[in-house]
Amino acid sequence: MRLSNLFFTTLRDDPADAEMPSHRLLLRAGYVRQLGAGIYSLLPLGFRVSKRVEQVIREELNAIGGQEMEMPVVHPADLWRESGRYFKIGPEMARFKDRADRDMVLAMTHEEVVADLLRDIVRSYRQLPFIIYHFQTKFRDEPRSRGGLIRVREFVMKDSYSCDRDEAGLDAAYWAHHRAYTRIFERLGLKAIPVSSDVGMMGGSLAHEFMFLHPAGEDVLVLCEKCDYAANRQIAPLTVAAPEAEDPLPMEEVHTPETTTIDALATFMGIPTSKTAKAVFMVTGDGRFVVAIVRGDFELNETKLTNAIKATGGMRPAQLDEILARGMQAGYGSPIGARDSVVVVDSLVAKSPNLVAGANKPGYHLKNTNVGRDYTPDVVADIANVREGDACPNCGSRVILRNGIEIGNIFKLGTDFTVPLGAEYLGEDGERHPIVMGSYGIGLGRNVACIVEAHHDEKGLVWPAEVAPYPAHLVAIGANKDPRVTEVAEQLYAAAAACGDASQVLYDDRNESPGVKFTDAELLGMPWILTVSSRSLAAGGVEVTERATGARSIQSIEQVTAFLEGRAATPA
RNA sequence: CGGGGCGUGGCGCAGCUUGGUAGCGCGCAUCGUUCGGGACGAUGAGGUCGGAGGUUCAAAUCCUCUCGCCCCGACCA
Missing domain, CATH: 3.30.930.10 (Bira Bifunctional Protein; Domain 2)
Incomplete structure (x- = not known):
């Protein structure tokens, strides 16, 4: 394909909307x-x-x-x-x-x-x-x-x-x-990590997602440092050991002004966040109001919660008026005093004694709350997010968290x-x-x-040979100064075109300055850049540049022709 | 859906605060010079300032509504 004829244009400036x-x-x-x-x-x-x-x-x-x-x-x-x-x-x-x-x-x-x-x-x-x-x-x-x-x-x-x-x-x-x-x-050319995943709206019994690690990925993956355990955090089970048993102490209301966050509460009370219980108010797609209780040192995992109560149509955070309408208080939320709600308690909370929870009353918390004694959950389930450093469910080593982009999935739908x-x-x-x-x-x-994302540099795209739009980018330099340049370039182009697919090579036949041609060749990212110029001809043929490494060499016209005709795997 | 931002020639932007004949760089066209790293000169084309309504003698600029796009979150596979 001749660039003079290709439907495209390159931009000198980055489009304002594009970030990645x-x-x-x-x-x-x-x-x-x-x-x-x-x-x-x-x-x-x-x-x-x-x-x-x-x-x-x-x-x-x-x-x-x-x-x-x-x-x-x-x-x-x-x-x-x-x-x-x-x-x-x-x-x-x-x-x-x-x-x-x-x-x-x-x-x-x-x-x-x-x-x-x-x-x-x-x-x-x-x-x-x-x-x-x-x-x-x-x-x-x-x-x-x-x-x-x-x-x-x-x-x-x-x-x-x-x-x-x-x-x-x-x-x-x-x-x-x-x-x-x-x-x-x-x-x-993609490093893909298969992770166990939620079956989501597809139903079914087993699913894996193939994940490409990327900071902008929308999924969080739980990966073991030692073994090959890998799961989407949406389903990774919590393996944190239950705290030591304590005798239940009497529940007690305490005045805790301006402690609407767990951190503020823990600081105010002088206790670790693991001694607190956090209430998260959610509304399911099927219209249920959910009070989810996780320990203060954990985050709610909405996927696990959704599965625990078989919610359909997803889940959203509750709005303030919905919370107040049920006699509860944002910032001082508590399962104690919850009504018209489904109370779902994280398994770890159920095993943690004497937690500080909200009092559903502005400025007040309850000390020494205990599941079973002080309130009865509708559901007890693992509904918390695994944290970096928690124990691997498989081997017990530390897990790390990474972001990933889902590039493929497999589901067992069953019937x-x-x-x-x-x-x-x-x-x-x-x-x-x-x-x-x-x-x-x-x-x-x-x-x-x-x-x-995996194959580019500051100059532009760097396609792996397997997916490159063309194997090579032919650049003619100084064609109007030296007729032999055009002659050789056209000859190479014809050789590529003659072997069936007329598109074996991108041929920059435009009347542009060398700088423009080189810059565009690097931006477009074909695996091989073939430069024909007076200089290369004097050196004995065609200058071959490998886009990925920048390695350059002079190759004979015969060698390059063999590549363009598919008789050689590489031109160099 | 919530929060924030932006819509001015193909791309990137200025002009808006303080209303007064729409600008810059790149790109594009023609001619000439140039030709191994985004060349130079000359000439030129190209914009209902996202849209509608309003205020005003006068609106890119002020007001109202609206559409679109981007980012963060919610959401989703």
Whole structure:
């Protein structure tokens, strides 16, 4: 491809809106353009990267027996009513009516469509198992998109679905995906850590997320310093030992002015935060008011809380008036005196004697509160966040916390969709059984962005060869001074073009100064920069620069030609 | 949804406080010179100042409403 003809432009200045390197560089180098919040166009260069990522995924999924197909983006709402998700999912699902006034939705994912196809097509156990997948657009109206391409509302995802006779089959398909994902991320140049994760709105019994470590990641991972334990903090169990038993002391109200935070309270009382109980007021999506009690030295884990009380529709912090309406007091909140509420107490609180809790009265706390004696929780469960340095649930060593970006996930769905939709097969035993499903996703754009996060420098993009839009960037310098430069450059370009894909090389044939061409070549980030100039010709051929290392050498025209024709792995 | 910020030519920005003919850098076009690290000169094109309403003799500037985008949080896979 000649740069003089490529649909792109590079920007000298950083766009004001772009903060993350991936966002900034992909905009500046002319790979993508933003259309709206969380909605992007892929320009030809960006599209080629995306297609190459797609190809890596395709190859590895085909290798585990995946069959590629395509499912629609627009679905009848009835299908989502059948699974129940039409009612469970909030405004993040786009809903509209067609001209005949039928309710329609934009696909957020495709479990329903798969289950619908299964009930239509699968009759016998002989047709199982199989894995189907597609690359398709999803729309999720996230309340907030951020970080450029990392978190968008419209995106292409590879989603695959395993369909099995039983749990054992699902298990095999699940781990086959696990292995395929490991190979995919390796090939993409992404260090991906598989972590155990919450099953979330997908339901199911087992799930892993493949995480790319990044400070801007929205998930917190719990990683063991010693062993290979790795989990999303949303589900990492708390392993903190119960404090030593104490005799319960009489409960006592104390005046504690202006101590609306745990820190202020602990300082005022002269006690460690671990001797306090913190009340967090939440409202569930299904309308319940929750008083969650964790120890003062811990934070509430909303995912654990959600699971502990089987809340649907998520959870939000309660508003002040909602708290007051139930006779409780923000800043001095307490389970004692809670009414019209679900009281959920963290397991560790239940084992910690004589804690200082709020009195539900401004300026007052209660000393020596004890679960069971002073109040009776509706639920006792592990609802607190693991902290850095806590003990690993696996080996007991210290855990560390890191932020991560989810670049892929695998879920054991089981029969969560096939039962409600009636996707069954007739087994060898002559009985009807629901098909057992798994669901596995990888977001293309997010992976592209993470590849950039992992592979760039101050000059620009540095694509791994596996996903680079072109293997090489050919730069002609001083073409109007020395006709041989044009001659050789054109000859190299023709050699690349002649071997099938006319796009083996990006050829900067523009009438630009050397500085512009070099700067753009580095910004665009092809793995090899091939410079033809009077100087290189005098030295015996083409100057070959490896983008990643900056290593330069002069190579013969024959050698470079062999590379461009695919006969040599590298030009140097 | 809460908090904060920003909308002025393709990109980055000034002008707004104190109303008075819309500016700068880069980019773009043409010509010439240049050609191994974002060249130089000359000439030129390009903007309903996000939108609507209002105040005023006069609005980019003041007021009201509204739309959009970014960041933090809530939220979400």
